[in-house]
């Protein structure tokens with residue numbers, strides 16, 4: 001039955017903006033919350049709040065004031081322990097408060113995947129001090145990948161290549177997460193052939209999969225994605241099996257982005273977002289229902305009769321190279337002169353180094369052609385510091 005009237009998004013970036021647009025298309029009242037004003041989703045929501053989302057009292061205050069039917073986490077860095085309490089008091093958290101809590105913390109989700117569910121992952125250790133970190137790198141060996149346990153989009157992540165490199169990597173992790181870091185994961189470096197996101201939807205229809213999305217990452221953040229990604233039937237079966245297992249364990253309704261590494265004889269689980277995934281922006285142009293439309297249908301308990309890939313496609317994000325208080329994006333008309341290409345410009349108020357500010361989306365008869373079109377469009381875009389605003 002369809003009766004939800006109000007959703008509250010915790011996190012209001014470019015992914016949340018598309019979720020809000022889809023929710024509004026179904027007549028839902030939308031509230032956007034984030035740590036800064038004029039965040040992308042706030043620009044389209046009915047109302048918005050700026051709070052410290054890591055402060056449990058502030059999260060509770062906004063939720064009690066708004067009494068939403070659904071609380072929809074959009075980012076990892078939220079006071080998720082408070083969401084667990086709110087859920088116990090009767091609020092509904094998407095997909096579940098426990099899923100939000102486990103996935104905000106690399107330790108929670110990795111232990112669930114590897115130790116409880118027995119899924120194949122890179123070897124790993126956790127370290128809460130430099131001394132523990134030294135021991136962990138000795139156990140895992142070099143090269144290894146270091147990440148703060150609470151971070152996303154590659155923040156605070158580095159590859160440690162030798163014992164001499166350890167101090168640098170420790171410093172990057174301590175300073176670079178979304179939250180002051182206290183602990184890191186040290187992971188075996190997997191020399192994978194390719195990596196994918198398998199978007200997996202838990203809905204009233206059961207569990208459904210989108211066609212696999214291939215992507216390239218630089219400094220832990222995505223720089224290109226495409227759909228479908230070519231893989232063997234066996235790899236796809238293994239990928240679906242892993243995705244079904246982890247999403248079943250997390251439970252609830254919604255779309256999940258299951259990140260997997262593919263090598264010749266193994267599919268590795270890497271991590272999972274219990275929400276739309278950045279690499280899945282490509283579905284805005286490739287599918288009958290985008291990942292955002294699918295998330296909204298699933299969380300509202302609405303049916304999803306089928307997910308159809310309408311065309312191969314690709315996405316290429318525009319990322320800032322340096323911080324700029326005021327900026328503008330030039331070359332939009334030239335980019336849009338590319339055939340079968342669209343842009344999404346997020347209108348984030350500030351640029352910081354590495355921040356994603358827009359994305360080019362293209363379709364074509366083949367993935368290769370779509371990647372080429374997205375690249376052409378993206379090459380036309382220029383970020384310019386704007387002194388006069």
Ligand SMILES: Nc1ncnc2c1ncn2[C@@H]1O[C@H](COP(=O)(O)OP(=O)(O)OP(=O)(O)O)[C@@H](O)[C@H]1O
Pocket residue numbers: 122145147151152153154155157187188189190191195217219220221222259270271278
């Ligand atoms: N153990 C590993 N071996 C090899 N490469 C890795 C490993 N862990 C991470 N990477 C690379 O770094 C990328 C980002 O890692 P991860 O997804 O863990 O970071 P993240 O900060 O959560 O990023 P996002 O929030 O964008 O998903 C991966 O997609 C992969 O390309």
Ligand SMILES: NCC(=O)N[C@@H]1O[C@H](COP(=O)([O-])[O-])[C@@H](O)[C@H]1O
Pocket residue numbers: 011012013014015016074075152153277278348355356
């Ligand atoms: N990999 C996760 C991801 O892409 N999340 C997206 O980025 C936003 C934060 O961006 P910001 O750091 O530029 O504010 C989040 O709000 C979400 O939309």
Ligand SMILES: [Mg+2]
Pocket residue numbers: 259271
């Ligand atoms: Mg990731």
